[in-house]
Amino acid sequence: MTKPHLLAVDDLTVRVPDGPVLVDRVSFSIGAGERWAIVGESGSGKSVTARALLRLDGELDLTGSVRHHGRELLTLNERDLTQVRGRQISMVFQDPLAALHPMRSIGDQVAEPLIVHGVGRRAARQRARRMLDELGIAAADRRMRAYPHEFSGGMRQRVVMAIALVAEPDLLIADEPTTALDVRVQQQVLELMGRIAEERSLAVLLITHDLGVVANFADRMIVMYAGRAVEQGSVASLLRSPRHPYTAALHAAVPRLDTVPGELQALAGVMPSPARRPSGCAFRPRCAVAVDVCATAVPPLSPAGPDGDEVACHLVTGDEAASRKAAS
Amino acid sequence: MILDVRGVSRSFRALGRPPVVALDDVYLRVPEGDTLGLVGESGSGKSTLLRCIMRLEKPDEGEVLFRGRDALPLRGKNLQAYRRQVQMVFQDPAGSLNPRMTVEQLVGEGMLVHRLERSAARRRERVAELLDAVGIPPDAMARHPASFSGGQLQRIAIARALAVEPSLLVCDEPVSALDVSVQAQVLNLLMRTQARTGLSILFVSHDLAVVKYLCPSIAVLEKGRIVEESSRDKLFQAPRATYTRALIDAVPNPDPVRPGPGSRPPTPRPGGNDAEGNHA
Numbered sequence: 307m308t309k310p311h312l313l314a315v316d317d318l319t320v321r322v323p324d325g326p327v328l329v330d331r332v333s334f335s336i337g338a339g340e341r342w343a344i345v346g347e348s349g350s351g352k353s354v355t356a357r358a359l360l361r362l363d364g365e366l367d368l369t370g371s372v373r374h375h376g377r378e379l380l381t382l383n384e385r386d387l388t389q390v391r392g393r394q395i396s397m398v399f400q401d402p403l404a405a406l407h408p409m410r411s412i413g414d415q416v417a418e419p420l421i422v423h424g425v426g427r428r429a430a431r432q433r434a435r436r437m438l439d440e441l442g443i444a445a446a447d448r449r450m451r452a453y454p455h456e457f458s459g460g461m462r463q464r465v466v467m468a469i470a471l472v473a474e475p476d477l478l479i480a481d482e483p484t485t486a487l488d489v490r491v492q493q494q495v496l497e498l499m500g501r502i503a504e505e506r507s508l509a510v511l512l513i514t515h516d517l518g519v520v521a522n523f524a525d526r527m528i529v530m531y532a533g534r535a536v537e538q539g540s541v542a543s544l545l546r547s548p549r550h551p552y553t554a555a556l557h558a559a560v561p562r563l564d565t566v567p568g569e570l571q572a573l574a575g576v577m578p579s580p581a582r583r584p585s586g587c588a589f590r591p592r593c594a595v596a597v598d599v600c601a602t603a604v605p606p607l608s609p610a611g612p613d614g615d616e617v618a619c620h621l622v623t624g625d626e627a628a629s630r631k632a633a634s
Numbered sequence: 635m636i637l638d639v640r641g642v643s644r645s646f647r648a649l650g651r652p653p654v655v656a657l658d659d660v661y662l663r664v665p666e667g668d669t670l671g672l673v674g675e676s677g678s679g680k681s682t683l684l685r686c687i688m689r690l691e692k693p694d695e696g697e698v699l700f701r702g703r704d705a706l707p708l709r710g711k712n713l714q715a716y717r718r719q720v721q722m723v724f725q726d727p728a729g730s731l732n733p734r735m736t737v738e739q740l741v742g743e744g745m746l747v748h749r750l751e752r753s754a755a756r757r758r759e760r761v762a763e764l765l766d767a768v769g770i771p772p773d774a775m776a777r778h779p780a781s782f783s784g785g786q787l788q789r790i791a792i793a794r795a796l797a798v799e800p801s802l803l804v805c806d807e808p809v810s811a812l813d814v815s816v817q818a819q820v821l822n823l824l825m826r827t828q829a830r831t832g833l834s835i836l837f838v839s840h841d842l843a844v845v846k847y848l849c850p851s852i853a854v855l856e857k858g859r860i861v862e863e864s865s866r867d868k869l870f871q872a873p874r875a876t877y878t879r880a881l882i883d884a885v886p887n888p889d890p891v892r893p894g895p896g897s898r899p900p901t902p903r904p905g906g907n908d909a910e911g912n913h914a
Contacts, residue, residue, distance in 0.1 A: 347813040348784065459676070488675040488840050489884040515813050518886025542890040559818040560888045561847040563870065570847060572822050573815035576783050 310376035311335040312509050313359070313395075313477055317370035320351070320358050326580040328354045330534045331370065333607075338476065339507035341500075343524035343541070345556075347515055349577050351533040356479050356513045360391055374477075392419045396470040400482040402462035406454040412438070412465055413450030419473045437468045442498060460491035464498070471502065478503070481513040496523055517560055521545055529553045532588035533580050535607055539615025549610055549617040552589045587620070595621060635699070636802055636834045637664040637687070637720075642696030644682055656682040657693065658858040664802065669828065669835040671849030671866075673842060673881060679858040680838050684806055687836070688722055689713065700802075718748045721795035725807040727787035731779045737790055738775040741765065744798040764793040768823055785816025789823060796827065802834045809844060821848055843885045846870060854878050 313336040320329035329351045336342055346352040357363055359372055361379065372379045374390060382390070391397075396419075399405045407415060413434055420430035431450070438446040441464045454462055463483060470478055480499065484492035500523060503510050512524055520527055520541060528538040529550065537550040548554040558571040575592040578584060584591055590600040599620050607616045608623040617623065639662040645653045656679045664670045674680045685691035687698055689705065698705045705716050721744075724730040731740055741761045744750075751757040762772045768789040779787055788808060795803060805824070809817040825848065827833055839845050845852055846866055853863040854875060861875040873879045 347815060489842070489886070490675060490880060492886075493884040516886060517814065517888035521888050521890045522886055545888060545890045556815060557888060559815045561818070561821070561841075561843045562887060562889075563843050563846055563882070563885060565843070565847050567847055568822075568825060570818045570821060572818035574819070576786070576816075 310373065312338045312340075312375065313511075314373045314376075315359070315371070316373075318355065318358060318372060319369045320354050321367040321369070323365070323367055326583075328366070328533055328580050329358065332528070332530075332535050333370075334528055334535075334538060336477065336509050336511060339503070339509055340526065341503065341510045341512070341524045343512040343514060343520040343527040344530060345514060345517065345520055345527055346530035347556075347577055349532075349579065350530040351580070352513050352515075352530050353481055354533075355530070356397070356481050356511065359479060359511075360395060360397060361387060362397075389423070392470070392475070393423050393473045394475050395477045395479065396473065396475040397479040397481065398463075398466050398470045398483045400485055402459065402466045402486075403454060405466050406462060408454055410453075411450065412452050412454070412457075416450075416465065416468045416472055419469060423473055434468070434472055437472045438465070440502070441465075441468050441471075443468075458491075459487055460495060463487065463491075463495055467495075467499065467502075471506075471508075474506070475508070477509045477511065479511045479513070482515070483512070484519065485514070485516070492519070499523075517545065517557060529556070532578055532583050534588060534604075534618065535616075536589065536619070537615075537617045538607070539611065539617075540613040543611060543613050543615055549615070549622045550589075550619050551593050551595055551621075555592075555594075587618075597621070635663045636666045636701060637662070637836065638697075638699040638702075639663070639683070639687065640697045640699065642683070642686055642693045642698065644686060644691065644693045655858050657686070660696070660855070660858070660860055662853055662860065662863075664834050664836050665851075667828070667832045667834055668851070669837055669849045671845035671852040672836060672838045672855060673840065673845055673852060673878075674838075674855035675840055675881075677857075678855045680855055681806065682858075683855070684722070684804055684836075684838060687804060688720065689716070714748070718744075718798045719800055720802045720804060721798065721800040722804045722806065723788070723791050723795050723808045726811055727784060727791045728779065730791060731787060731794075733779050736776055736778055737761075737765070737770070740779070740790065741794045741797050744794065748798050750798060760797065761793075764797055765790075767796075767827070768793045769819070783816070785812050785819060788812060788816075788820055792820070792823065792827075796833075799831075800833070802836065804836045804838075806838050807840070808837075810839065810841065817844070824848065840881075841885070842881050854881070 316333050317331045318329060319331055321327050332355055344352040344355060358368055368380050413431060416434035416437060417430040420433060435446050435450055443449050443464055484495050514520060524541050527541050527544055528535050531552050537544060537553050544553060545557060548557055555573045559573050561570055578588060586601045586603055587605050590596045605618040605620045607618045610617045610622055639660060642657055642660045644657040645655045647653045660683060672680060682691060686693045700716060708716050738761050741764055742757045745757055751760055765772060770786060770789055809820050828835060837849055851865050852869050854861050856877045862878050873882060
């Protein structure tokens with residue numbers, strides 16, 4: 307492919323200075339209009355990865371490469387980075403109330419990114435109003451003058467999305483955008499985000515712990531465990547037949563409408579913190595099928611399957627898998 | 635019936651505004667040794683109802699019968715006995731456990747308050763047993779809440795509630811703040827405890843998949859009214875209220891459904907619906 311990807315991430319590593327590695331060599335490439343998801347439990351490094359793409363945590367050491375249309379973001383100066391943030395790549399956070407200023411009107415807040423990026427006040431307010439309208443906020447004219455406390459949780463998340471989308475970025479990073487919402491509101495917000503992404507051929511990187519949300523929204527996914535990508539590829543193949551034991555366990559732990567009472571498969575134990583990551587495969591202590599080699603070597607992410615899927619497990623790729631196959 | 639809520643109403647009045655009816659003539663029954671699921675969204679009145687049952691809020695009208703006796707007029711010793719019998723597990727374990735107390739103090743506090751175990755040594759033993767039952771290692775006793783994950787804290791909160799040997803456990807969205815792997819641990823713990831001790835459970839959630847997994851009978855609360863109450867099977871096969879239907883439809887299914895733009899056509903599932911992937 308000659309055209310550079312919309313976002314190409316190579317060996318992104320995030321480290322606390324003189325401390326543990328929070329994210330260990332994560333790589334992926336997002337094409338225009340694609341929908342990606344990073345899935346993992348709390349502490350897996352999914353949010354740290356997402357925030358590192360826009361260098362939101364200045365105190366952390368970042369190495370590797372993050373290129374947007376071929377331009378390196380990790381070494382970009384602050385001023386140019388500001389031009390990327392909110393305008394070309396924007397972000398929506400989990401808690402909409404914390405993301406909104408309690409004492410400024412909705413209209414001011416939605417128009418702000420445009421004003422920061424040099425659009426005149428009047429035009430900015432007009433575009434803000436249209437954006438709110440597009441996000442299904444009725445009586446947008448009146449709502450422009452309202453304040454965040456007057457809105458419900460779902461409405462606030464729409465406002466936050468309006469702020470993120472008003473400057474027409476080509477990539478939206480959404481960090482657990484629906485986790486604080488009720489199931490029905492969650493469904494509405496996801497549908498809305500999907501519709502707008504389609505209309506504007508906007509690429510979305512969704513950060514979530516909810517496999518149900520992934521299955522309904524994303525095309526490609528990355529499963530993270532203890533700061534590493536353990537499996538990535540197409541949502542259809544990963545959720546239908548997970549290759550990594552962790553993905554399989556996570557998938558089996560979700561209660562569905564057809565789960566027989568008493569037969570939900572819990573995953574014992576907890577995820578290790580980055581400072582106490584075990585040797586070899588980080589999932590080994592909780593893994594039901596681990597063998598000797600899992601304790602000594604970190605399994606590399608290797609190609610598996612036709613859809614460009616990759617998995618980091620000695621039992622799926624590598625010598626161990628070969629000898630198992632030969633034995634059976 | 636261990637709990638029989640009869641005609642409970644509660645409204646809130648703010649100055650210069652029409653009153654908000656949080657609960658409107660609510661009837662609800664929890665059978666002895668069984669689990670009732672209560673489903674509703676934020677604003678449906680779930681929390682107000684639980685607060686009324688826990689005697690943290692006074693309803694305008696109605697009765698809350700516990701084993702046939704109205705709990706609302708209880709005072710003094712009788713109220714204290716009621717509060718031992720009915721324990722609550724909250725949504726946010728980090729917010730409901732005192733950060734300055736050790737796990738031993740947290741789990742043992744109820745026994746002290748209700749004078750169930752006077753000897754410190756016996757109390758310690760009981761705490762260790764309870765922690766063992768919820769899968770927390772005994773060396774956790776001297777530690778503080780800050781050193782545990784959300785799922786561990788929720789299990790500690792459950793141990794704390796079970797320490798006074800309640801007959802009814804009221805759970806307010808106990809797993810919605812937890813990761814899926816941990817959520818399954820907590821749900822299975824509740825089921826095991828019930829099988830062992832005959833505990834009755836009132837389980838509140840907005841996640842119908844979770845409620846269906848745990849609760850043989852389910853009530854649906856919408857805008858302060860019970861709009862549907864039936865057995866698990868009936869509710870899911872033929873929901874009567876449109877609101878119930880909408881809640882069922884909103885449950886995210888973790889199996890891929892979206893072919894998506896630019897992606898390959900979905901591979902057909904061999905043998906219909908059972909190609910679930912191998913999680914053996």
